[in-house]
Amino acid sequence: MTTALKLAEFVRETDYDDLSADVRDALKRRLLDAVGIAVPAEVAGPPQAVRRTVTALEDDGPCTLWGRDQRASPVGAAMHNTALVRYLDYMDSFLAPGETPHPSDNVAAVVAAAEFADRSGTDLLAGLAIAYEIQAELAWNAPVRERGFDHVTHTVVSAAAGASKVLELDLEETRSAIAIAATGHNALRVTRTGEINEWKGLASANAARNAVYAAMLAKHGVAGPRNVFEGQKGWQDVISGPFEVELTPGERVHDVMTKRYVAETYAQSAVEGVVELAEREDLDPAKVAGIKLETFGGAKLIIGGGEGNRYEVANRAQADHSLPYMLAVALIDRDLSLAQYDPDRIRRNDVQQLLRIVDVSEDPALTERFENGEMPAVIDVTMDDGTTYRVEKDAFRGHPTDPIGWDGLAEKFETVTDEFIDAERRDDIQALIRSIEDHKVTDLTALLA
Incomplete structure (x- = not known):
């Protein structure tokens, strides 16, 4: 079985009911962390530039631009909202020996696709579980840093998979979405070497945008290379070298760390x-x-x-x-x-x-x-x-060996959002995320507008 088909089957076969209670709880905490750190980024210059770019191209759409009184396509929303999550460098991380990606880079892409498709909170959690699992497995088994590629090269694949789930793509459409993402959107490591500039904080937003666009292309009938990973001049040949993945429904989320400090x-x-x-x-x-x-x-x-x-x-x-x-x-x-x-x-x-x-x-x-x-x-x-x-x-507070639970995340959420949203909205966001399975995704995005 090719890797693209294996990933696509995992996407199609993994549902909310396959997630353990611990995985569901951990995913909700990841969602709260991502939403919280996005709020203070709204006033930063580069995310503002992303907003101007998105709204110059799209003056309306079905998806919410977080923190704005504006809307856009799911592609534009994925770009804008991921920029907010990622820009302050306060996001979560997965610790693998040769790569350290940020699985929260997937969150806004999956939320945008789920909002567009009018999905439930249970659908959202399934999509996030898939994205987190695939991101982690690629980081662990197929690191790309030493070969000159940026870790968002993994993100475009994992986010395309998560988006495919909430868009309810069939097996062949999902394989095509993953193939389009993996073929056309491989990012260079130069983003994080030498004299670093602001693209460092926006590269994953670009990956998220490309992931959702790949899924939308597949949804409307565009096919990608069926053997994108193992094929001649394919992903393994050019990007990563040979690898295999072993996928479980969301268990890798337990290996994700929460940042205590605003630091790499x-x-x-x-x-x-x-x-x-x-x-x-x-x-x-x-x-x-x-x-x-x-x-x-x-x-x-x-x-x-x-x-x-x-x-x-x-x-x-x-x-x-x-x-x-x-x-x-x-x-x-x-x-x-x-x-x-x-x-x-x-x-x-x-x-x-x-x-x-x-x-x-x-x-x-x-x-x-x-x-x-x-x-x-x-x-x-x-x-x-x-x-x-x-x-x-040996480690720090927030490392998987010393995780931050709900109380710690609530404190972080309230600290970073205090100057930007009132207490009532903070409470509403936290309460909704803790019970997201009882809501639609649009209930969440309405609070984030």
Whole structure:
């Protein structure tokens, strides 16, 4: 059986009734997290540019643009709403040895397709379970980072699968949707190397848009290459190398982490550690002589200088992918939230000076521990008088080994949305998501308009 057919059969055969109670609960928490982090992104420049682009092309449509008094096609809504979920870099992550995608990149695409098709909350959960499972399996078994492709190359496949489910495509239509997505929309890793710019926060939105469009093309009769993965010059030949997937109804959602801090995934343990150290020892940032972080290979590669200079930090996109910046500002402010990415905060002399004495190195033993499921970090802060303070972390609050439950997610949701929506609407959104199986998707999107 080809991989495309295997994925398509999984999409067709997986329904709400196949999901365990724990999987359903976890998916609802993923949905709440994605919706919450989208709200403060509404005022950011790049998502605003996406809104202007979408509405310039479409002045109306069947789907809600979250946070706006405007509507668009499911394709435009997937682009816009995914940009909101992804832009602030506060989204969830799946931790695989060679790849770390963000499964919440699928959420807005599946919601848009479900809103368009007027589906129920149970249909939505089934679509999300499929998307999360396929995203995780591709990340684990078919990493593409080392071959020069971005992780949203997986997202376009998983989101197309989730969208196909809620659009009720048949088997051949679903296979075509997956094939069109996997053939035509493979993204380059250059997005996250060198001098990073704002496309980093929008690449997954583009993937989500392409995923929904692929599903809509298949729905209306367009066929994709039947052997897209194993065929000559196909996905395995060019993009990933050989791989196999083992799919279960949504169980991979339990391996997804929740970000505690507004920071790139691999920084979470280190940031939590430096905040704990600064508070425990009451560190004076003006008297710090050096900060040394020993970390695992992926963190050194992506945000520690392996894929470009991480000491020249001038904008938000560069800041949230710079371990020197994140550790420096977290030590000074004893926090790493939205305020630490204000342009004036990024440019301030205290953090610009401190980040330049942050040293990041890979420890092979920590890399091995990461590949075995931890997210380790060892941080030494040396003061002007020669005193050195150390903190060691195995993981962080929000890691799959220490998950954040409903109470923690409700706190995060309320914190990030407090300035943007009133308490009554916050309560209504949380209550509806917790009982989403009793509602239609349009009930949710009405609250998000």
